[in-house]
Amino acid sequence: MGFGSIVVAVDGAEASKDALDHAVFLARNQDARLLGIFVVDSKWPDFIGNDWQSAKGARQGFLDYIRREQEEQAELARSQFSLAAQGMEGAVFSVHAGDPASVLVAQSASAGILIASKRVFQVSGRPSLRSLAARLSKRASCPLMLFP
Amino acid sequence: MSSESPGFFRQLPSALPGLVLIIVTMMVIRIWIEPWMAHTKIFGMSKPLTDAFHLNYILLGIISGMFYRNIVFGGKIPDMLVDGFRLSRLMIKVGIILLGSLYTFSAIIKLGFTAIALISAFVVLTVLMVLWLGKAFGLDRSMTAVLANALSICGVSAAVATSPAVEAKASHVAYAIATILGFGVLTMFLSPYIGHELGLTNMQYGAWIGTGILNTGQVLASALAFDPQAGPGTALAVAEVWNVMRVIAIPFAVFAVTFWYWAGKDAVDSKGNRQSLGSLLVEKFPVFVIGFMAMVFLTSMGAFGDVGVESGHSPSAAIMSLRVTMQWIFGFGLVGLGGFIDFDELRQAGGAPFRLGLLVGATKYIVALLIVLLLKQYFV
Amino acid sequence: MANEDKYGVNGASDAEMGNKASLFKDDRAEDIGAIIITVIIVVAIVLLKK
Numbered sequence A: 001m002g003f004g005s006i007v008v009a010v011d012g013a014e015a016s017k018d019a020l021d022h023a024v025f026l027a028r029n030q031d032a033r034l035l036g037i038f039v040v041d042s043k044w045p046d047f048i049g050n051d052w053q054s055a056k057g058a059r060q061g062f063l064d065y066i067r068r069e070q071e072e073q074a075e076l077a078r079s080q081f082s083l084a085a086q087g088m089e090g091a092v093f094s095v096h097a098g099d100p101a102s103v104l105v106a107q108s109a110s111a112g113i114l115i116a117s118k119r120v121f122q123v124s125g126r127p128s129l130r131s132l133a134a135r136l137s138k139r140a141s142c143p144l145m146l147f148p
Numbered sequence B: 001m002s003s004e005s006p007g008f009f010r011q012l013p014s015a016l017p018g019l020v021l022i023i024v025t026m027m028v029i030r031i032w033i034e035p036w037m038a039h040t041k042i043f044g045m046s047k048p049l050t051d052a053f054h055l056n057y058i059l060l061g062i063i064s065g066m067f068y069r070n071i072v073f074g075g076k077i078p079d080m081l082v083d084g085f086r087l088s089r090l091m092i093k094v095g096i097i098l099l100g101s102l103y104t105f106s107a108i109i110k111l112g113f114t115a116i117a118l119i120s121a122f123v124v125l126t127v128l129m130v131l132w133l134g135k136a137f138g139l140d141r142s143m144t145a146v147l148a149n150a151l152s153i154c155g156v157s158a159a160v161a162t163s164p165a166v167e168a169k170a171s172h173v174a175y176a177i178a179t180i181l182g183f184g185v186l187t188m189f190l191s192p193y194i195g196h197e198l199g200l201t202n203m204q205y206g207a208w209i210g211t212g213i214l215n216t217g218q219v220l221a222s223a224l225a226f227d228p229q230a231g232p233g234t235a236l237a238v239a240e241v242w243n244v245m246r247v248i249a250i251p252f253a254v255f256a257v258t259f260w261y262w263a264g265k266d267a268v269d270s271k272g273n274r275q276s277l278g279s280l281l282v283e284k285f286p287v288f289v290i291g292f293m294a295m296v297f298l299t300s301m302g303a304f305g306d307v308g309v310e311s312g313h314s315p316s317a318a319i320m321s322l323r324v325t326m327q328w329i330f331g332f333g334l335v336g337l338g339g340f341i342d343f344d345e346l347r348q349a350g351g352a353p354f355r356l357g358l359l360v361g362a363t364k365y366i367v368a369l370l371i372v373l374l375l376k377q378y379f380v
Numbered sequence C: 001m002a003n004e005d006k007y008g009v010n011g012a013s014d015a016e017m018g019n020k021a022s023l024f025k026d027d028r029a030e031d032i033g034a035i036i037i038t039v040i041i042v043v044a045i046v047l048l049k050k
Helices: A013-031 A058-084 A102-108 A127-137 B006-039 B057-072 B081-085 B088-102 B105-137 B140-154 B154-165 B170-197 B202-212 B216-227 B235-263 B277-284 B288-300 B317-338 B343-347 B350-373 C029-050
Strands: A003-008 A035-040 A089-099 A113-116 A146-148 C001-004
Touching: A003 A013, A003 A102, A013 A058, A013 A113, A013 A146, A035 A058, A035 A102, A058 A089, A058 B154, A058 B170, A058 C029, A089 B202, A102 A127, A113 A127, A113 B235, A113 B288, A127 B081, A127 B170, A127 B216, A146 C001, B006 B057, B006 B081, B006 B350, B057 B170, B057 B216, B057 B317, B057 B343, B081 B088, B081 B317, B088 B216, B088 B235, B088 B288, B088 B317, B088 C029, B105 B140, B105 B202, B105 B288, B105 B350, B140 B154, B140 B170, B140 B235, B140 B350, B154 B235, B170 B202, B170 B216, B170 B343, B170 B350, B202 B216, B202 B235, B202 B350, B216 B288, B216 B317, B235 B277, B235 B288, B235 B317, B288 C029, B317 C029, C001 C029
Parallel strands: A003 A035, A003 A113, A035 A089, A089 C001, A113 A146
Antiparallel strands: none
């Protein structure tokens, strides 16, 4: 049996390395499509929603600053992915925006298997991303493989 | 008018659903729930909710905001409602400007001096404590800088204003913010209770929470939770002078901490990110404070009739309506504010920044209370 | 290996990103909005109560 397509969450940091390597290994063995995903966290404005008295540009400046950091992280993820998936035919990397857990859950609808580290996206994320793995295991609609 | 905010009027319709929910919630609370709480008997105790728990429309408003987000909508405000909830900041700003009508110049100068003295002492001590503990806890310099400002001036706003200037990592700021918010939510519900138990006056209570609570939104909420009245000499009027002083202090604090951060870095490394105090003042000065000052000016000039402080007369009809309006607007704003408190984020706060934040926050909260109690005769 | 960008190039706007913090252009516009609303409220009250 094959998985068809393998989705792996990549954040460019140490955390996603094992998950990525394993996903690449599986994809090569099974001749499956490999999709690497980075999610730019769009929940920051809500997270700092309590801040009501910022002066001009303080809040938006902060959001832009965080966004830039995440875009840099996305580039790191992209190069981490292309390095690991070198020479593979069906390997695609894509960057999404949204709540990381929801994006991955949405991806799981069309995936054969979802592979991620429990610590993925924590490099540039909010505290609640620590429970990403728990939310995935509750809501993912495809087999799930979690790495520490 | 529209040139300042072309997007605002176009986006206003999208804010309506959330706005309606906020307004209906507050109306239900004030028209039905509050009168019910004032008369009800539970387990043979008369009015236990108001007498023992000191619940009022402000706390209920925040609780219902939190309830909507965390329980009804399962962790997020739905897209349809979120724009309305985002308007809560606008409402609180309107409320703060209207608050200017509670003061005359002589009153604000008298309060202002006490406020400046207490705030500056606490800002300096808190910053020093954070810098020292930051080293002891082994936090990196940018994290220490963010925490120093967040814990000394006004919580989330100061953290947000400082982070880009000191190159703080997103995940670090996130934990600092979660710590501050968590501590703030705790003190917001705890303070009115402690204040009533200790029998603090409005002046003592306002001075305490104005100094001891980190987030200015939460200072506002816990002042109203202690005494829901808006008028001269109420906890709200006292605490808000503290608030305004702290807001004005943000650009200076950002400058000082940024200076400390870059002074400790290699010269090679600095990319000219440092801003001058002048440009920080222009960029980070909150303009609504000017509106507040203008309101104080108009009130002092007697534009709205008798304020009812020195003359002993009851305040004019215009002043009374302003106060009623203010209470409603704060009520609306705080429902929205509660809607941005996410239990999941708070639960995940942890690590060294959390321990440091809790330690410094609690120290500040307790020392501020002790000072107010020691100097009781000055805060009557 | 192929690249496929869902944001920036052909993707999400700032609004979809949720990257807008407010209905206003920036915080200063929000401050000015608050001042304008206050003026309206104050004028209405003064006119009604006099």
